[in-house]
Structures are given as structure tokens and as C-alpha cells.
Amino acid sequence: MTDSWRQPHRLLLVALGALTVFFLLAPTLVVVPMSFTASNSLTFPPEGFSTRWYEKMVTDPQWSTGFVNSAKVAFLTAVLATALGTLAALGTVRGRFPGRNGLQLLILSPLIVPVIIIAIGMFSVFVRWKLAGSIAGLVLAHTALAMPFVVVNVATSLRTVDRNLELAAQSLGAGPVRTFRRITLPLILPGVMAGGLFAFITSWDEVVVSIFLTSARFRTLPVEMWEQVRQVVDPTVAAVATTLLAVTTTILLLALVVRRQAPAR
Amino acid sequence: MSALRGSTGAAGGATTDRPDQPDRPALVLRGLAKSFVDVQAVDGVDLEVRQGEFVTLLGPSGSGKTTTLRMIAGFTRQSAGTIEIDGVDMTHVPPHRRDVGMIFQNYALFPHLTAAQNIAFPLEMRRATRSEIKRRVAEALALVKLEGLGSRYPRQLSGGQQQRIAFARAVVFHPRLLLMDEPLGALDKKLREALQLEVMHISRQLGATVIYVTHDQEEALVMSDRIAIFSRGRIEQLGRGEDLYDRPVSLFVADFIGESNILRGRFERDGEGGWLARGNLRWRVAAAQEDRAALSDGSAAAIVVRPERLRIVGLNDPAVAAPGVNAVEASVRDALYLGSIRKYELMLPDGQAATVRRQVGGGEREWQSGDRVGLIWAVNDAVLVADPNG
Incomplete structure (x- = not known):
């Protein structure tokens, strides 16, 4: 009885889901075939097949330095955001102090505040501090943007760790630091690593803040793409985009796999 | 250190x-x-x-x-x-x-x-x-x-x-x-x-x-x-x-540890101990108990007797009138056989329930549901405590 009406209902749901996925993914995936075009302009559908745009990407110093810069910034951001974000998660999940909820909100605010506002704010401050245009400035800015992802991931892991395990470790003679290193950290490691990978991605494809904080001498890959697209529309951009996409997807999948390694319970 | x-x-x-x-x-x-x-x-x-x-x-x-x-x-x-x-x-x-x-x-x-x-x-x-x-x-x-x-x-x-x-x-x-x-x-x-x-x-x-x-x-x-x-x-x-x-010091302890029969009433002091009075029922309280509980005359109190310290006898049994023994008439509501012990649920004249546990094989008489019996216990086996809810 129920199946007779549920069947078309389900079908509709699946169709709607597929359509949504298509609308979300198609514009992204369209660059992949475009990057293998043989023609000199960005066209869809692509004409012929060639890998010469990839060759250009690798050999052109503008692209390769951008690539190296992006990797550097993303790596440093991941390290810094993971360290700070893990500590912040520890404090807000385990700590008992007034203003805890407010602090939590503050840490997560980069997720809510429009990026352009953050970018303008950071730019005006960093110029004064002589941090604009430097790798340090960009890493700091990206760390602020990436930290919420670490905090969310680590906090989720931390909530699954039985508080009694930490108390047990203390009663057995481990001080707070050793308790963290020997017991808590190993148990939340999947969350920490997932957070780190998300932080890497956040920095890796960040463009708005980067546009403000980079200079002609120091550009990350997304900023380089932005500049190139505005000047010459050359299929190398599609090749770079595909490469970015591949790296991001790989890391995202890695993060999902890592996060699934729930601590042995 | x-x-x-x-x-x-x-x-x-x-x-x-x-x-x-x-x-x-x-x-x-x-x-x-x-x-x-x-x-x-x-x-x-x-x-x-x-x-x-x-x-x-x-x-x-x-x-x-x-x-x-x-x-x-x-x-x-x-x-x-x-x-x-x-x-x-x-x-x-x-x-x-x-x-x-x-x-x-x-x-x-x-x-x-x-x-x-x-x-x-x-x-x-x-x-x-x-x-x-x-x-x-x-x-x-x-x-x-x-x-x-x-x-x-x-x-x-x-x-x-x-x-x-x-x-x-x-x-x-x-x-x-x-x-x-x-x-x-x-x-x-x-x-x-x-x-x-x-x-x-x-x-x-x-x-x-x-x-x-x-x-x-x-x-x-x-x-x-x-x-x-x-x-x-x-x-x-x-x-x-x-x-x-x-020797529980309070009703709470008596109730928490083991099974207890709790008989509530008013404590009446006399020279050598006192009485617990409840309607027209009165039970003797040993002097040692009175000392320990230190209750004032007329205060709400209870005596606590463990189920295995209670005995059931016939209504005309001489033990009912023996010195140093408290007695009350009761009727057997349930007689339960639990292997090593028999458990009796009794009802006192004022409707209160009492539980008795007796070892099986002690040669004691076995009682049936509906029997009219005497329920007795040694004065020294009962503990007097204050009744905070009384």
C-alpha cells in the first residue's frame, strides 16, 4: 500500500538530488576538459586534445612560484591553525570559565563574517603593521580563517573522549601536560589531522583576503589565476584550476578518511 | 613527601x-x-x-x-x-x-x-x-x-x-x-x-x-x-x-540496610525504658534502647525489628505473655516458601504489614494464609529510633 505512493515520491527525491549535484558540480568540472584543449582560447566544448597548457603551467615561472607560494602559505597556516585551534578546542570544551560561550562564538566568527569585511579589516591593520604583502601576514590572516575548522573538528573529537580517561591518567601520576600528550592527543588525533587538512585547503584556495594581502612580488596561485583571467584568457588557467581542484579533492578525501578513524573505544 | x-x-x-x-x-x-x-x-x-x-x-x-x-x-x-x-x-x-x-x-x-x-x-x-x-x-x-x-x-x-x-x-x-x-x-x-x-x-x-x-x-x-x-x-x-x-541509629539506616519492620508510634518514657504506643497497641522498649535514642517523652518514634527476629506463635501460646517479649495479634496474609526460608506477610490489627522470615527445617510450625496468630519478638531485638516524619 505504502510503496505505491512512496515509489514515485522517492524517485522525485533522487531526481531532485541529482539535479542539485549537477548544478553544483558542473561549473566546477567544466574546467577539466577545457584544460586539455588544443586551441589557444578558453572554449567549451574544447577543441582537440593537448597537454601543452600543463607544460606551460609547469615551465612558466609565474605559475610555478605561485604554486610554491601557495603550498608554503597553506602548510604554515595548517601547522599554526592546528596548534592554536587544538588548544582553543581544549579550552572551550574542557575549561570552565566565565565567557566561555562568548569566546567560542568569537573563535567561530570567521565562518560567519563576510570574507570581504575580514579582508578589508586585515588589510588596513596589516598595512600599518607592515605585514601586508609578506608571507607572515598572509599566514596569520589565513590562520584566523582556518582556525574555526580545526576547532570544530577537534572539539567534536574531544567530546567523544571520556573525561574519566583523563582523570584516570592523573590519578595514575600523569600531570596535565603528560595526560594530554599520552592520552588525550592520541585519542583526538583523527580530529586534529582532519582539522589540519581542512585548514590547509582553506588557505590553499583562499582568494579574497589573499588579493588584499599579496603583492606583485608575492602571489599565491589563486591570486595569480585571478590576475591572469583579468588580463589574458589563456587555457593555462584551466590547467591550473584543474590542478588546484585535484589537490583540494585529494586532501578533502584524505580528511574524510582520517576523520573516520574514530579512536578505538 | x-x-x-x-x-x-x-x-x-x-x-x-x-x-x-x-x-x-x-x-x-x-x-x-x-x-x-x-x-x-x-x-x-x-x-x-x-x-x-x-x-x-x-x-x-x-x-x-x-x-x-x-x-x-x-x-x-x-x-x-x-x-x-x-x-x-x-x-x-x-x-x-x-x-x-x-x-x-x-x-x-x-x-x-x-x-x-x-x-x-x-x-x-x-x-x-x-x-x-x-x-x-x-x-x-x-x-x-x-x-x-x-x-x-x-x-x-x-x-x-x-x-x-x-x-x-x-x-x-x-x-x-x-x-x-x-x-x-x-x-x-x-x-x-x-x-x-x-x-x-x-x-x-x-x-x-x-x-x-x-x-x-x-x-x-x-x-x-x-x-x-x-x-x-x-x-x-x-x-x-x-x-x-x-543497631541502626536512624530510620534511614534501618530502612537502607537489609529488610526492616518499622512500627511507628509515640514514645512514652517510664522508669526503666519506656513504651512505643500506637493506637491501643503498646510495646515495651528496653532501657538500653531508650538511653541510646535519647528521645523526649511523647516524641514521634519507631521501633525496628528485623524479619528474622520476629516469631509467629499460636494465639494461646504461653510465649505471648512471657516477660521480655512484645506481642501483637496478627493474621497471615501470605505464606511464601523460598527454599531455605519461609517468608510470611502478616497484617496487624491496625492494617500495618509485617514481614517474618524463618529458616526452613528448624522444626517450627508452618502457618497458612488466613491463620490468626501471635507475632512476638524479644524486647532486646527491637531498636528504637526517632521518626522524622512522625
Whole structure:
């Protein structure tokens, strides 16, 4: 009885889901075939097949330095955001102090505040501090943007760790630091690593803040793409985009796999 | 001092060769209190525990026993009062320097470490040598009869095995105190009973001083040297199981430990003891009882008689009128045969119920439902207590 009406209902749901996925993914995936075009302009559908745009990407110093810069910034951001974000998660999940909820909100605010506002704010401050245009400035800015992802991931892991395990470790003679290193950290490691990978991605494809904080001498890959697209529309951009996409997807999948390694319970 | 003790422990000292004076109490609580925002969880607890003693904190949930234990462990800071372990004030000593082994109800084994690594943990924290750790972990595994399971992870062990490992981990460093928070609560009845004896035997064998928290009165009676009955943040009564069972100081204790017949009424004092009066029923109260309860004339009171101290006799039995005996007419409502005992549910003339337990095979007469009988008990077998609800 129920199946007779549920069947078309389900079908509709699946169709709607597929359509949504298509609308979300198609514009992204369209660059992949475009990057293998043989023609000199960005066209869809692509004409012929060639890998010469990839060759250009690798050999052109503008692209390769951008690539190296992006990797550097993303790596440093991941390290810094993971360290700070893990500590912040520890404090807000385990700590008992007034203003805890407010602090939590503050840490997560980069997720809510429009990026352009953050970018303008950071730019005006960093110029004064002589941090604009430097790798340090960009890493700091990206760390602020990436930290919420670490905090969310680590906090989720931390909530699954039985508080009694930490108390047990203390009663057995481990001080707070050793308790963290020997017991808590190993148990939340999947969350920490997932957070780190998300932080890497956040920095890796960040463009708005980067546009403000980079200079002609120091550009990350997304900023380089932005500049190139505005000047010459050359299929190398599609090749770079595909490469970015591949790296991001790989890391995202890695993060999902890592996060699934729930601590042995 | 505490750091020193930790290292002697790790260096292989057994509990017995401690330099302490043997007569110094292992634990002293004085006026211990803990208030949370909206409740007074612990409200002035005094307790002195001898070296090697097994003391159980028994009480219903919310009575303050677990909070007391957590304050001893150092997980919760007391609001008032002091805690002394081996004569040292623990107020400002963090948990990891208290040298106290703790066993949790959910075992709290480290899931990412093997059983052997779990047991080795406190030894590593005390910087024992590798060979020392290896030897003592093997000893501890043997102690809990789990040799050969050292390389298993906690999730590969049964509940009973996990609790044994938790026990081994808590005793391997010969702590000054062993604290257990309902350690057997999660296990089924049979396993729980077996482990009660095992925990008791091993603790004695090690000479460990144990503070044990439970809400299971039978477990408390089985295992403890002394029991502290907790109620509303205070110790209501402290004593051996027999003391609590035979001489409860309050209705709460009488009701909490074992089965009780509670006969409520007004206390009437006379020269040699007094009477408990209830409607037109009056029962004699022994002078010793009157002394102990220190009740004023006419106050609400109750006498408590254990079901096995009650006897059922025929209405015309001479025992009904014997000196030193209280009697009341009753009717048998249910006569239940439970194997080794018979249980009778009786009704008194005023409608109150009474329970009687008698051994089967004592040659006593067997009663049937509907029988009119005399219910008697020795005056000295009843305990007089105040009735706070009276």
C-alpha cells in the first residue's frame, strides 16, 4: 500500500538530488576538459586534445612560484591553525570559565563574517603593521580563517573522549601536560589531522583576503589565476584550476578518511 | 613527601615495607564539604580510615558519596574541611601527586593502549626502569589472573576482564589509597559476586587501604571492614556491617540496610525504658534502647525489628505473655516458601504489614494464609529510633 505512493515520491527525491549535484558540480568540472584543449582560447566544448597548457603551467615561472607560494602559505597556516585551534578546542570544551560561550562564538566568527569585511579589516591593520604583502601576514590572516575548522573538528573529537580517561591518567601520576600528550592527543588525533587538512585547503584556495594581502612580488596561485583571467584568457588557467581542484579533492578525501578513524573505544 | 613515596613505590617497595608509623591513619577527613552552585553535595564529613582498612561509602544516588571520593582523589576541590592522606594535608596537592589509585565504574582503560601498556602507565609516570616495568606488569597480570592477555586492547576484553585490568593498573604502583567508584556496577550479578570476593581478597593480600563507593548494600556488607552510610551529604552512621544491621541509629539506616519492620508510634518514657504506643497497641522498649535514642517523652518514634527476629506463635501460646517479649495479634496474609526460608506477610490489627522470615527445617510450625496468630519478638531485638516524619 505504502510503496505505491512512496515509489514515485522517492524517485522525485533522487531526481531532485541529482539535479542539485549537477548544478553544483558542473561549473566546477567544466574546467577539466577545457584544460586539455588544443586551441589557444578558453572554449567549451574544447577543441582537440593537448597537454601543452600543463607544460606551460609547469615551465612558466609565474605559475610555478605561485604554486610554491601557495603550498608554503597553506602548510604554515595548517601547522599554526592546528596548534592554536587544538588548544582553543581544549579550552572551550574542557575549561570552565566565565565567557566561555562568548569566546567560542568569537573563535567561530570567521565562518560567519563576510570574507570581504575580514579582508578589508586585515588589510588596513596589516598595512600599518607592515605585514601586508609578506608571507607572515598572509599566514596569520589565513590562520584566523582556518582556525574555526580545526576547532570544530577537534572539539567534536574531544567530546567523544571520556573525561574519566583523563582523570584516570592523573590519578595514575600523569600531570596535565603528560595526560594530554599520552592520552588525550592520541585519542583526538583523527580530529586534529582532519582539522589540519581542512585548514590547509582553506588557505590553499583562499582568494579574497589573499588579493588584499599579496603583492606583485608575492602571489599565491589563486591570486595569480585571478590576475591572469583579468588580463589574458589563456587555457593555462584551466590547467591550473584543474590542478588546484585535484589537490583540494585529494586532501578533502584524505580528511574524510582520517576523520573516520574514530579512536578505538 | 608525596613525590618521594611515589618513587619508593615504583622502585619495588611493597605496601608492607612503608616507613610510616603503622598506627597513623591512612586517611583522615575533617569537616569535608562541597557545595555546587545550587546544592550542598557534601555537608561536613568526618572519617578516619586505618592503614589496610576496607571502608565502603554506601548511600543512595545523590547522597554525596561519589563527590567525597572525587575530593579524596583530587578531581574536585573541597569547599571546606581537610583531607589528610598518610598524615599529609592534600588541600593543595594535585591529583597526580596524591599517589592514589582510582578505579572507575566504566573502567576508564586507555583504549589506544594494550592491557599491559595500561598497567605500565603509572610505572612509566614514576620513571621506573624498563625491566622493572616488565616485571611488575607481569606480576600485576598474574595477580588478576590474566596472564597472556597483556597484548590485547581493552575492546578485545570482556567487561570482567577490563575491570581486572583496571584493578591491576590501580594497584601496580602500590598507591597509598585505593579508591573505587562503583567498580562492579556495570557487570551482571554472578560476575559481580565473584569479583567482589576477588577484589576483597587481593586488597587484603596487598594490605591496601580501600575506599569503596557503592549503592548496593549487599556488596557493602560482603566486602567492607566498616561502612559509612551517606544521606544528604553527611555520614548518617559509620560502623561494621553488624553494627549497622543490629543497631541502626536512624530510620534511614534501618530502612537502607537489609529488610526492616518499622512500627511507628509515640514514645512514652517510664522508669526503666519506656513504651512505643500506637493506637491501643503498646510495646515495651528496653532501657538500653531508650538511653541510646535519647528521645523526649511523647516524641514521634519507631521501633525496628528485623524479619528474622520476629516469631509467629499460636494465639494461646504461653510465649505471648512471657516477660521480655512484645506481642501483637496478627493474621497471615501470605505464606511464601523460598527454599531455605519461609517468608510470611502478616497484617496487624491496625492494617500495618509485617514481614517474618524463618529458616526452613528448624522444626517450627508452618502457618497458612488466613491463620490468626501471635507475632512476638524479644524486647532486646527491637531498636528504637526517632521518626522524622512522625
